[in-house]
Amino acid sequence: MPLTTVETPTETDGASLSHGLKQRHLSMIALGGVIGAGLFVGSGAGIAAAGPSIVIAYALSGLLVMLVMRMLGEMSAAYPSSGSFSSHAERAIGPWAGFTAGWAFWVLLCTAVGLEGIGAAQIVHGWLPGTPEWAWVALFMVVFCGTNLAAVKNFGEFEFWFAALKVGAITLFLVLGVLALAGVLPGTDSPGGSHLTELLPNGGEGLVIGLLASVFAYGGLETVTIAAAESQDPVRGVARAVRTAMWRIAVFYVGSMAVIVALVPWDSPEVVENGPYVAALDRLGIPGAGQLMNVVVLVALLSAMNANIYGASRIGYSLVERGQGPKWLGRVSGGVPRVAVLASSVFGFLCVLLSYWRPDDVFAWLLNMIGAVILVVWIFIAVSQLRLRRRLERETPERLAVRMWAFPWLTWVALAGMATVFVLMAREPDTRVQLYSTGAMTLVLAAAGYAWQRARERR
Secondary structure (H helix, E strand, O other): OOOOOOOOOOOOOOOOOOEEEEEHHHHHHHOOOOOOOHHHHHHHHHHHHHHHHHHHHHHHHHHHHHHHEEEEEHHHHHHHOOOHHHHHHHHOOOOHHHHHHHHHHHHHHHHHHHHHEEEEEEEEEEHOOOOOOHHHHHHHHHHHHHHHHHHHHHHHHHHHHHHHHHHHHHHHHHHHHHHHHHHOOOOOOOOOOOOOOOOOHHHHHHHHHHHHHHHHOOOOHHHHHHHHEEOOOOOHHHHHHHHHHHHHHHHHHHHHHHHHHOOOOOOOOOHHHHOHHHHHHHHHHOOOOHHHHHHHHHHHHHHHHHHHHHHHHHHHHHHHOOOOOOOHHHOOOOOOOHHHHHHHHHHHHHHHHHHHHOOOOOOHHHHHHOOHHHHHHHHHHHHHHHHHHHHHHOHHHHHOOOOOOOOOOOHHHHHHHHHHHHHHHOOHHHHHHHHHHHHHHHHHHHHHHHHHHHHHOOO
């Protein structure tokens, strides 16, 4: 099957995106983008299931994510685009693939905006119990919708400081944890290896649950390749972000999991109830640890809201620019796709309303539908890289500023890893429904994309 040649993009209204992101914005987005609320909160359930082997789970899923980021970085450095993997899938596989990957990811990001708004509102409501949660959600939506409507540099500035706070918090946590384990932190006794005597307390099944939890904690890494298209030097920005991905994942994810399971017994109830980072800080006798981590989690949630509105609007704009969506969604003014920003924000707010109106069925169904979207996106990335790399080597080798390691073998290893995760999801009752729901949505989008492609070919 020959590679599909993509037509020259047609701007929807004669305007184009600005290039207002600076290198410092991209560097900090890349650094802080890996630190999401899922790491601070969601990792507790993984630790309770896997015990100390959660470190192995995060290391394995981290290796898979590193390979995906390297593949995506290779293509994004060669073909910078606000559509990122969606554009690459269209170029490598066909318009239907770009349509499927792009719109599935758009739904994922918009739904995540609603989820993060609810989570952030719950934290603030805990501090100010007399205030309604919906009012806080509305406030956050207005703030970040307004931020993204104004100019891309505003998004960059917000993310720069959000990322700086997250990086500072987790770095301080790691320093305190290492000092405590070394027995040199005043007022604490080192537990040594007393909490690590049993690597697999719940057997292989616990490790599987921990592995699935860890895979989905890495969401958000793709934002930097979307943002790079609006930077002053997209190729250099992507290359730098991808090349530092390995140590960021190793330190922030694997390193913090290792510190937590060494400091706190894996079966301690507060690991799930309060979150693993709060439990660890409480063990160290840090005053106000719970509220301190609530502030950090709030920052992580607000950062994710900001980034997801941005990412959804740019993916939507790119799809329209390539003729795969309604033209009105791609209107650009002042270098910003403002209609796409509004549409992405409205969809996120509708998800919040669904959580209140129909929490037992509709919203749960929507969450299940997006449960495995990130894996679908990763598969499109891997297949696209397999096909585009050969074309780049043959036609424009100078574009290969970033190269996938040990091509094509590690690309196939990554695909095998993704297939393994799908099989594991099918085995677990809690994730099986997510797999099937996401599969159904993907098939519907693929059929719609293929029908649209054939119609365009006939025209």
